[in-house]
Amino acid sequence: KVVAVILVGGPTKDNSGPNDLRVSDSVLDLGSTTGTRFRPLSLNIPKPLFPIAGQPMVHHPISACKRIPNLAQVYLVGFYEEREFALYVSAISNELKVPVRYLREDKPHGSAGGLYHFRNLIMEDNPSHIFLLNCDVCCSFPLPEMLEAHRKYGGIGTLLVIKVSPESASQFGELVADPVTNELLHYTEKPETFVSDRINCGVYVFTPEIFTAIRDVSSQRNDTATLRRVSSYEALQPATRIPADFVRLDQDILSPLAGKKQLYTYETMDFWEQIKSPGMSLRCSELYLSQFRLTSPHMLASGDGTKSAIVIGDVYIHPSAKVHPTAKIGPNVSISANARVGPGVRLISCIILDDVEIMENAVVTNAIVGWKSSIGRWSRVQAFITLLITQAEGVYNSKLGVTILGDSVAVEDEVVVTSSIVLPNKTLNVSVQDEIIL
Numbered sequence: 551k552v553v554a555v556i557l558v559g560g561p562t563k564d565n566s567g568p569n570d571l572r573v574s575d576s577v578l579d580l581g582s583t584t585g586t587r588f589r590p591l592s593l594n595i596p597k598p599l600f601p602i603a604g605q606p607m608v609h610h611p612i613s614a615c616k617r618i619p620n621l622a623q624v625y626l627v628g629f630y631e632e633r634e635f636a637l638y639v640s641a642i643s644n645e646l647k648v649p650v651r652y653l654r655e656d657k658p659h660g661s662a663g664g665l666y667h668f669r670n671l672i673m674e675d676n677p678s679h680i681f682l683l684n685c686d687v688c689c690s691f692p693l694p695e696m697l698e699a700h701r702k703y704g705g706i707g708t709l710l711v712i713k714v715s716p717e718s719a720s721q722f723g724e725l726v727a728d729p730v731t732n733e734l735l736h737y738t739e740k741p742e743t744f745v746s747d748r749i750n751c752g753v754y755v756f757t758p759e760i761f762t763a764i765r766d767v768s769s770q771r772n773d774t775a776t777l778r779r780v781s782s783y784e785a786l787q788p789a790t791r792i793p794a795d796f797v798r799l800d801q802d803i804l805s806p807l808a809g810k811k812q813l814y815t816y817e818t819m820d821f822w823e824q825i826k827s828p829g830m831s832l833r834c835s836e837l838y839l840s841q842f843r844l845t846s847p848h849m850l851a852s853g854d855g856t857k858s859a860i861v862i863g864d865v866y867i868h869p870s871a872k873v874h875p876t877a878k879i880g881p882n883v884s885i886s887a888n889a890r891v892g893p894g895v896r897l898i899s900c901i902i903l904d905d906v907e908i909m910e911n912a913v914v915t916n917a918i919v920g921w922k923s924s925i926g927r928w929s930r931v932q933a934f935i936t937l938l939i940t941q942a943e944g945v946y947n948s949k950l951g952v953t954i955l956g957d958s959v960a961v962e963d964e965v966v967v968t969s970s971i972v973l974p975n976k977t978l979n980v981s982v983q984d985e986i987i988l
């Protein structure tokens with residue numbers, strides 16, 4: 551049997567409030583490392599449940615797990631409140647006919663520590679292999695192919711890797727693999743100087759021996775802590791203290807095990823992106839919608855009937871949404887439950903969330919429109935894209951403009967909102983550009 555664990559993380563710890571939003575949050579800023587990058591959208595909903603191509607972000611890796619032979623269980627591991635995932639987990643278990651369970655950590659244990667914390671539960675089915683997936687990556691998840699490759703290689707784990715541009719590689723874990731055997735020879739997490747253009751995609755398959763490797767890191771830490779207390783070394787080095795049960799997969803496991811014939815790599819030639827900012831969720835929506843064309847075309851609006859809107863390219867429309875037949879939708883549009891789209895409306899490259907109302911002749915392009923927002927007649931909600939970016943093409947540090955309306959924002963008639971972020975519950979009666987409306 552095989553089990554899959556998806557790391558969903560948890561709420562950001564900062565107490566700075568919405569005033570901490572910076573202009574760079576409105577754009578794709580690959581250099582940013584703040585935990586607030588998904589705001590204001592994550593003020594309403596845990597990031598893993600934010601809809602991408604009409605489905606919660608975490609739905610995409612879960613449904614990819616369905617393709618794993620002999621899959622017994624999918625576990626979501628995170629430190630969000632249990633109730634935030636309860637509804638979703640029971641709905642998805644029924645829909646996919648795979649048992650999906652949410653396991654809550656009392657505090658963050660790190661990416662490997664989170665897995666280790668639930669080792670007894672995970673091992674209940676006595677799995678031969680354990681998949682570990684970051685929830686904030688967007689790719690085709692070639693899981694059966696990885697498992698097959700791993701069986702051939704042996705060792706305790708195989709990582710999914712991709713080639714990216716040298717400029718963007720330092721945002722990720724960089725690695726060197728043997729071109730013949732695919733063994734992982736060297737691994738450095740987000741290095742300051744260039745190591746390699748092959749990076750870690752955050753998708754792994756392990757044998758249960760991974761638990762021994764994590765335990766060894768924990769006990770080594772305990773030993774060092776004891777030593778420090780004895781020698782009062784700790785007082786000199788306070789910054790190096792990490793709790794024994796906090797273990798990072800990349801720095802603490804992958805780096806030391808590289809070059810020891812324990813870890814191997816499987817390179818994907820398909821798409822891969824990381825979803826850290828709202829701007830990236832729009833890009834990833836586009837990638838998943840185009841994947842639907844191959845894997846689940848029934849998810850896409852066809853726009854063939856006389857009653858339905860004019861549809862261009864890949865578009866998702868929730869069955870409960872009402873879209874006027876004279877509206878023109880697409881490409882890259884997803885419209886969530888109970889949204890209403892009026893006559894003559896034009897939507898291009900946008901995510902329209904639940905209960906949004908878009909009135910006649912409004913235009914929305916390169917934008918995310920938050921739950922229950924309304925856009926008045928002849929209004930425009932838009933952003934200018936300066937460069938289209940993919941990690942593979944590697945135009946790095948460039949800006950993908952996205953306008954974001956938070957929850958329950960009202961844009962009145964004939965107002966133009968350009969490249970801005972609007973926080974929840976605001977009413978806009980004048981046009982704005984490059985602004986953050988608090």
Ligand code: GDD
Nearest residue numbers: 557558559627628658659660664684685722723750751752
């Ligand atoms: N449950 C749980 N508990 N999940 C966690 C924790 C934790 O304490 N810490 C992180 N995660 C989850 C995050 O939600 C995310 O899904 C995943 O683990 C990795 O997050 P980070 O450890 O913050 O790393 P990262 O996303 O900056 O980079 C990692 O992923 C890249 C690919 O997207 C690294 O592994 C990079 O090397 C890799 O390129």
